Amino acid sequence: MSSSRVSSSLYFLITFAFLLQNVLGRENLLKHMCSKSDNFTANGPYESNLNKLTAYLNYQTPPTGFGKGSLGEKPSQANGIALCRGDMSSSECKNCVVEASSEIRKRCPYNKAAIIWYDNCLFKYSDKDFFGKIDSENKFYMWNTQSVSDPETFNQNTRELLSQLAKEAQADSKFYAAGQKELNESTTLYGMTQCTRDLSSYECKKCLDGIIGELPDCCDGKQGGFGKGSLGQKPNQANGLALCRGDMSSSDCKSCVVEASSEIRKRCPNNKAAIIWYDNCLFKYSDKDFFGKIDNQNKFYMYNTRSVSDPKAFNQNTKELLSQLAKDAQADSKLYAVGQMGLDGSTELYGLTQCTRDLSSYDCKKCLDGIIGELPSCCDGKQGGRVISGSCWKAWGKPSISSLDGNIGIGSNEKGLQKGSCGGFS
Structure with a gap:
């Protein structure tokens, strides 16, 4: 889970969505979390x-959209719930729950507690009794990378719509509500709220109000973006993601992703899997489901050709800075962190760490720690450099932040293209 203190964790899901065009999406895996300390x-x-x-739960859930149960005696008792989105049919619910229950056991094979979210359902279990308790610990954010022209008005309309839907969900037997709000003649705002049905109606409303209050922090004028999705059925299913550097504006992000998605198709015209990295974004696709898995296969190094005068001390400072930024990225909703460290009276060392947001926070930290450990072998004593994989990357430089970019010998071209790779990965 998001904390190593699994024995005291509370597990709960609340979902909401607001889109300018469509509240419905495909059945995609959104995120999963595994307990860290307790294994069976x-x-x-x-x-x-x-x-x-x-x-x-696979049998009990589809008819009503919700299932709950406990089997065995403590300390080997298994407690679990499954929940489908309130507008799913029984057959759609069954397909999602069966998929979720199978996939979470693959991703968390020996963990005593785990949770997995799809567009249309969730499945979670634990050796602890979590029923009826609000879980604010296991939480993540997703947002559209495009910005609205009037954020203040849009945020107010969003809050009003979701607050009304929270009241309706509280009064609904399925703790589910969906609705819309007309913004102008051509634009409609859609929203959805839902709680797991082990909660009381009071606790459902309390939880919904809590996360609606987080809207300004999670989704107000965010810069940079992330998107992932799957289309089609196996063996012709296409899975892909795009990620922008965490400090990019929406317009810069859009420009980079459009460029990257076009360029990779030119370079890998008939390949089922490909990835391309730019200074400000990456674009990756495959016929295999790679979401939530650390990609160490696609990796490369870039570094400044100039060396520092004291490599041993510089390497130690670089490792300390990047290790701290790995912790910061793990705790950040965008899995991104940037910072600096004073080396002497006039010199600063700058660093950046980031992960693709299909990873859990735990796997993000694991990925970053792995590539930080490669510092001595790839870039010993270099003034600036990058270690970049298909799931995470680090960048560092002195004497200025410019040494993180491609203008002092690190090697990206005039458009910021760093590297492309065709096929050969899952």
Whole structure:
């Protein structure tokens, strides 16, 4: 989960969405989280209870859209719930829950607690009794990279719509509400709110009000963006993601992603999998489902050709700065961090870390720690450089932030294109 203190964690889901065009999306995996400290033994009593609970929830959930159950005795008791979005049919609900229950066991094979979110459902379980308790710990944000022309008015309209839908969800037997608000003659704002049905109506409203209050922090004028999606059915399914550097404006992000998506198709015209990196964004696609998995296969190094006078001390400072920024990125909603460290009275060392947002915060930190450990072998004593993989990257430089970019010998071209790779990855 998002905290290593799994024994005291509370697990709960609340979802809301607001889009200018459409509130409905495809059935995609959004995110998953695995407990970090508590594991079970293969073929032991907990796994047996969990297997039976999974089968029970797969059967119980589709007719009503919600299932809850506990099997076994403590300390091997398995507790779980499954919830489908309130507008899903029984058949759609069944397909999503079966998929979710199978996928989470692959991604968290021996974890005693885990949760997985799809567009249309969630599935979660734990050896702890979490029923009826609000979980504000396991939370993540997703937003459209495009900005509105009048953020203040749009934010107010969004808050009004979602607050009304929170009241309606509280009064609904499924704790679900969807609605819309006309912004002008040609634009409609859509919204949705939902709670897991193990909560009381009071707790549902309390949780919804809490996250609606976070709108200014999570989704107000965010710079940079992320998108992921899947289209089609296997074996012809296309999976892809795009990510902009965390300090990019929406317009700069859009320009980079459009350029990247066009360029990679020219360079890899018939490849089922490809990835391209620019200074300000990446674009990646594959016929395989790579979401939520650390990509160490696609990796390269770039560095300034100039060396520092004291490599040992500089490497130590660089490692300290990037390790701190890895922690900062892990805790950031965009999985992004930038910072600096004073080396002497007149010199600053700058650093940047970032992960693709299909990763969990734990896997983001794991990915960053891995490439930070490669610093001595790739870029020993260099004034600036980058280590870039398909899931995370780090950049550092002195004497200024410009040494993180491509204008002092790190190697990107005039458009900021760093590298492209065709095929050969999952």
